[in-house]
Amino acid sequence: MPRPRAVADLLADALRGKPAEKRLKEGRIWLHWEGAVGPQIAGHARPVSFRDGVLTVAVASAPWMQELNFLKRTLVERLNILIGEPVVREIFLKTGKIDKPQPPAPSPPPLRELTVQELDRVATEAAAIDDPDLRAAFSRLMSRHLALTPPK
Numbered sequence: 406m407p408r409p410r411a412v413a414d415l416l417a418d419a420l421r422g423k424p425a426e427k428r429l430k431e432g433r434i435w436l437h438w439e440g441a442v443g444p445q446i447a448g449h450a451r452p453v454s455f456r457d458g459v460l461t462v463a464v465a466s467a468p469w470m471q472e473l474n475f476l477k478r479t480l481v482e483r484l485n486i487l488i489g490e491p492v493v494r495e496i497f498l499k500t501g502k503i504d505k506p507q508p509p510a511p512s513p514p515p516l517r518e519l520t521v522q523e524l525d526r527v528a529t530e531a532a533a534i535d536d537p538d539l540r541a542a543f544s545r546l547m548s549r550h551l552a553l554t555p556p557k
Contacts, residue, residue, distance in 0.1 A: 434484060441484045463499060518552075
């Protein structure tokens with residue numbers, strides 16, 4: 406049995422050749438924005454819309470607008486490299502309010518050691534699965550789930 410595929414890959418395959426495929430590629434602009442411009446610029450400028458190859462970017466202030474005006478070509482190149490194809494042709498800058506980026510999600514709680522009874526339970530339930538790869542994946546998943554929950 407082949408490995409599971411990422412949902413993004415499945416979606417790209419399902420939309421290949423359809424108009425929505427183009428929209429999916431355009432959506433990658435928002436995913437790659439901070440990587441293309443860096444955290445300092447991303448804190449003062451955000452993409453707000455995209456149409457016919459033109460990316461509209463809201464900029465927090467006139468000094469940042471002037472700075473980004475000089476960097477347009479470089480930003481277009483960086484975005485297209487990260488996206489993997491020439492999606493963005495031009496950047497249009499406008500003044501606007503910039504929302505603060507969301508803080509990263511908190512890290513998961515630490516894993517605890519499983520009890521002997523929990524290890525036996527994992528082994529017993531996994532034993533019913535014939536496929537060795539699936540059995541191993543199930544064991545890892547169940548062990549992790551148990552390790553994240555408080556002991557009974």
